[in-house]
Amino acid sequence: MSSPEIIPYSRQSISDDDIAAVVAVLRSPYLTQGPSIEAFENAFAAAHGGGEAVAVANATCALHLACLALEIGPGDRVWTSPNSFVASANCIRYCGAEVDFVDIDTITRNMSLAALADKLEAAARDGCLPKAIIPVDFAGLPCELAEMRGLADSYGFAIIEDASHAVGAQIDNRPVGARFADIAVYSFHPVKIVTTGEGGLCLTNDGVLAARMRLLRSHGVTRDSAWLKRPADGPWYYEQLVLGFNYRITDLQCALGHSQLARLDDLYERREHLAARYDQNLGGLPIRLPARMPGYRSAHHLYVIEVADESGRDRKAVFDHLIARGIRPNVHYIPIHTQPDYLRLGFVRGMFLASERYYARAITIPLFPDLTIGEQDRVIVALHECLHG
Numbered sequence: 237m238s239s240p241e242i243i244p245y246s247r248q249s250i251s252d253d254d255i256a257a258v259v260a261v262l263r264s265p266y267l268t269q270g271p272s273i274e275a276f277e278n279a280f281a282a283a284h285g286g287g288e289a290v291a292v293a294n295a296t297c298a299l300h301l302a303c304l305a306l307e308i309g310p311g312d313r314v315w316t317s318p319n320s321f322v323a324s325a326n327c328i329r330y331c332g333a334e335v336d337f338v339d340i341d342t343i344t345r346n347m348s349l350a351a352l353a354d355k356l357e358a359a360a361r362d363g364c365l366p367k368a369i370i371p372v373d374f375a376g377l378p379c380e381l382a383e384m385r386g387l388a389d390s391y392g393f394a395i396i397e398d399a400s401h402a403v404g405a406q407i408d409n410r411p412v413g414a415r416f417a418d419i420a421v422y423s424f425h426p427v428k429i430v431t432t433g434e435g436g437l438c439l440t441n442d443g444v445l446a447a448r449m450r451l452l453r454s455h456g457v458t459r460d461s462a463w464l465k466r467p468a469d470g471p472w473y474y475e476q477l478v479l480g481f482n483y484r485i486t487d488l489q490c491a492l493g494h495s496q497l498a499r500l501d502d503l504y505e506r507r508e509h510l511a512a513r514y515d516q517n518l519g520g521l522p523i524r525l526p527a528r529m530p531g532y533r534s535a536h537h538l539y540v541i542e543v544a545d546e547s548g549r550d551r552k553a554v555f556d557h558l559i560a561r562g563i564r565p566n567v568h569y570i571p572i573h574t575q576p577d578y579l580r581l582g583f584v585r586g587m588f589l590a591s592e593r594y595y596a597r598a599i600t601i602p603l604f605p606d607l608t609i610g611e612q613d614r615v616i617v618a619l620h621e622c623l624h625g
C-alpha cells in the first residue's frame with residue numbers, strides 16, 4: 237500500500253487556462269514591459285472597486301514603493317502589526333524610518349483598534365505621531381479600516397494596508413480595494429489567493445501616488461515628454477528623475493495573474509466551503525477558530541486554530557501529531573518584534589503580549605482551493621485524535 241500524499245498548509249491552483257495564458261505570452265513579442273502588465277493591472281483594479289494598480293516583482297517591493305510614494309524617510313515613524321510577515325515592518329526600515337508596533341486584537345488577530353486609539357492619544361501628547369500605519373489583513377480578514385480611516389483623518393497619518401492575504405476580501409458586500417487605505421498592497425506568492433509565481437501590486441485612488449510608484453519601479457527613468465526636464469535629444473531619449481529600482485514584474489507573470497483573477501470567484505467559493513467545513517467539524521474541540529465578523533468577508537487565505545495552553549507545549553504536540561499523520565501545518569506568525577534583528581533595535585519580549593500569547597497557541601492547518609474533502613477529513617480526524625478530552 238502506498239502512503240497517502242503529504243498535505244501542505246497551502247498550495248497554488250493552476251488550471252489549463254492559466255498554462256495556456258503563459259504559453260501565449262511566450263509566443264508573443266514581449267516577455268516583459270508588454271501589454272499583459274497593464275491588462276492585469278486594469279483587471280485587478282476593476283475586481284477591487286477601481287483605482288490605479290501598479291504591479292511589481294513582489295509585495296515586499298510594493299510595500300517599499302508605497303512607503304517611498306508617501307515620502308516616508310529618516311525621522312518618520314510608522315506603526316505596523318507584530319502578527320505579520322517580517323516584510324510588513326522591514327519596508328519601514330528600508331526608508332530609514334523608525335518602526336513601532338500596535339498589538340493585536342485577540343479575536344480578529346489584526347491590529348487592535350482600541351490599542352491603536354490609545355497609542356495615538358499618547359503619541360499626540362508626546363509629539364511623536366506616526367506618518368503612516370501599516371495594518372495587515374491577517375489570514376484575509378479585513379482590518380477595521382473605516383474606523384482606522386477616521387483616526388488617520390483626525391490625526392493626519394496615511395494608511396498603507398498590507399492586504400497580501402486579502403485579494404477579494406469585502407466589507408459590507410463591496411470589495412475592500414483602496415476604499416480606506418491610501419495604498420493597498422497585495423502579494424501573488426504561490427501560497428496566496430491568486431499567484432503570479434512571485435509578484436505584488438499597489439492599488440490606490442491617488443493618481444500622484446500611482447505615478448510616483450510607476451516611476452520608482454523602473455529606475456526612476458521616464459520617456460514621458462510631460463515629465464522631461466530638458467528637450468529630448470531624439471527618439472531614444474530618456475531621463476532619470478529620481479533614484480528608482482528595478483522592481484518590475486514580467487508579462488509572463490501578469491498573464492498568469494490575469495488568468496487566475498478570472499477564477500477569483502471560484503477560488504473564493506472553494507476556500508469558503510472548506511473554511512465552513514472546518515468551522516462545523518472542529519467546533520466541539522477545545523480550540524479557538526478564526527472569527528467571523530458581521531459585515532466582513534475574509535478571503536480565507538489561512539485557517540489558524542489556537543490551542544488553549546499558552547506555554548507552547550500543546551501547540552508543539554498538535555503540530556507533531558499532524559506531521560506524523562502526513563500533514564504539514566505551519567505557524568503564522570512569530571511576532572516580528574521578537575526576531576533577533578528587531579531585539580537588536582531595542583524591542584523586548586513582553587512588549588506586545590497579545591501577539592506573543594497568540595503565537596504560542598497558533599497552528600495554521602491546510603486550506604487551499606484544491607484541498608480535497610478526503611484530505612480535509614484526514615486533517616479533521618487527526619485534530620480530533622490529539623485534542624479530544
Ligand SMILES: *Cc1c(COP(=O)(O)O)cnc(C)c1O
Nearest residue numbers: 294295296321323400423425435
Ligand atoms: C507574503 C506576505 C508579504 C510579502 O509578500 P512577497 O510577495 O513574498 O514579497 C508581505 N506581507 C504579508 C502579510 C505577507 O503575507
